Amino acid sequence: MPLFCDAGFDRPLAVPSALHHLKATPRTTHWGYFDAALASALTVDSGDLIQAEALTHHAGDDPDLLMDEDMHRIWRDTPEADRFPGVHLMTGPIHVRGARPGDMLEVRYLAMTPRFRYGSNLAAHWGQLYAELGERERVTIYGLDPATNTAEAVYAYDVAEKYLVPGRITHCPECDRQPALRGVRVPIRPHLGTAGVAPDAMGRVSTIPPGLHGGNIDNWRIGAGATMYYKVQVDGGLFSIGDPHVSQGDGEISGTAIEASLDVLFQVILRRDFTFRSPLLETPDHFIVHGFGDTLDAAAREASRDTLSLLKEAGLSTDDAYSLLSVSGDLAVTQVVDGTVGTHMKIRRDSLPPRSGGR
Numbered sequence: 312m313p314l315f316c317d318a319g320f321d322r323p324l325a326v327p328s329a330l331h332h333l334k335a336t337p338r339t340t341h342w343g344y345f346d347a348a349l350a351s352a353l354t355v356d357s358g359d360l361i362q363a364e365a366l367t368h369h370a371g372d373d374p375d376l377l378m379d380e381d382m383h384r385i386w387r388d389t390p391e392a393d394r395f396p397g398v399h400l401m402t403g404p405i406h407v408r409g410a411r412p413g414d415m416l417e418v419r420y421l422a423m424t425p426r427f428r429y430g431s432n433l434a435a436h437w438g439q440l441y442a443e444l445g446e447r448e449r450v451t452i453y454g455l456d457p458a459t460n461t462a463e464a465v466y467a468y469d470v471a472e473k474y475l476v477p478g479r480i481t482h483c484p485e486c487d488r489q490p491a492l493r494g495v496r497v498p499i500r501p502h503l504g505t506a507g508v509a510p511d512a513m514g515r516v517s518t519i520p521p522g523l524h525g526g527n528i529d530n531w532r533i534g535a536g537a538t539m540y541y542k543v544q545v546d547g548g549l550f551s552i553g554d555p556h557v558s559q560g561d562g563e564i565s566g567t568a569i570e571a572s573l574d575v576l577f578q579v580i581l582r583r584d585f586t587f588r589s590p591l592l593e594t595p596d597h598f599i600v601h602g603f604g605d606t607l608d609a610a611a612r613e614a615s616r617d618t619l620s621l622l623k624e625a626g627l628s629t630d631d632a633y634s635l636l637s638v639s640g641d642l643a644v645t646q647v648v649d650g651t652v653g654t655h656m657k658i659r660r661d662s663l664p665p666r667s668g669g670r
Contacts, residue, residue: 343397344515351406357581369570371480372431397518403551423501430571438566467491502534504554
């Protein structure tokens with residue numbers, strides 16, 4: 312997934328009737344939650360294109376490199392007391408005309424472009440090895456090189472306090488900058504960590520745990536060239552994006568990826584010709600099914616069941632689908648966050664029976 316790219320698909324794009332621009336402003340962002348009662352920031356028709364700004368809530372790790380005046384305005388105008396119950400700064404929601412509960416939203420991610428040439432990784436108190444590494448938090452700032460499509464650490468610093476306030480701003484000119492990862496470059500893979508429709512629930516739903524609505528899935532494959540399918544839960548869908556990353560590994564074990572704001576071009580298509588229970592990812596090579604639970608076993612079982620359903624929809628019997636799942640499916644942990652385990656089951660598209668057209 313290139314740093315600066317336009318992505319192709321193996322089937323034609325639906326002809327859009329409009330291109331909408333959705334800037335991130337105090338009016339078009341909501342911090343830490345999905346909410347079915349939230350007023351829409353934008354209304355679109357099925358097939359429309361949206362160019363939207365997705366901002367990282369970790370921009371305060373180096374505001375000189377990761378924030379501009381428009382972002383400072385959002386930080387100033389969004390009280391800390393209104394950044395709950397989750398942490399992610401979301402842009403939206405987008406109302407899709409005619410979308411009803413039970414419909415599917417097909418979201419084709421076409422391009423993802425970094426807003427700045429820098430990103431931040433936080434080794435946080437919710438990371439897997441926080442206790443083993445001395446119960447301290449550490450920020451590593453990365454520079455992005457579009458010529459090589461890689462990221463390289465610029466410096467790192469330790470933070471005395473825990474990251475408890477979403478959008479916390481530290482003062483890097485005053486921090487103790489230390490060298491980090493000299494000579495190491497990591498591939499750039501821009502993607503959205505958190506995106507989804509509004510859950511059918513009363514009040515605010517935290518952005519932290521992923522679920523059937525989408526949310527904080529944190530799968531690095533949700534980038535340009537990928538398509539996500541989300542099952543609509545409330546009228547209009549109310550789709551929001553946030554938590555942008557430029558690189559992450561499966562597991563995200565320190566607690567964060569390279570967090571970096573992105574400009575995202577995507578197309579939203581309303582589908583009523585099929586349904587799927589959980590967030591489904593389609594890439595040029597794979598179908599990827601996501602499962603969630605409070606234990607690894609529960610999350611793995613969810614992903615396996617839904618992948619079995621996908622294979623049966625492709626024409627396989629239950630027994631044949633189960634065999635193929637075992638010999639060709641790849642099960643992995645996406646992340647462990649806030650008591651929820653996220654898993655994904657990946658199956659190669661070319662291992663499925665031939666089918667006509669796209670999904």
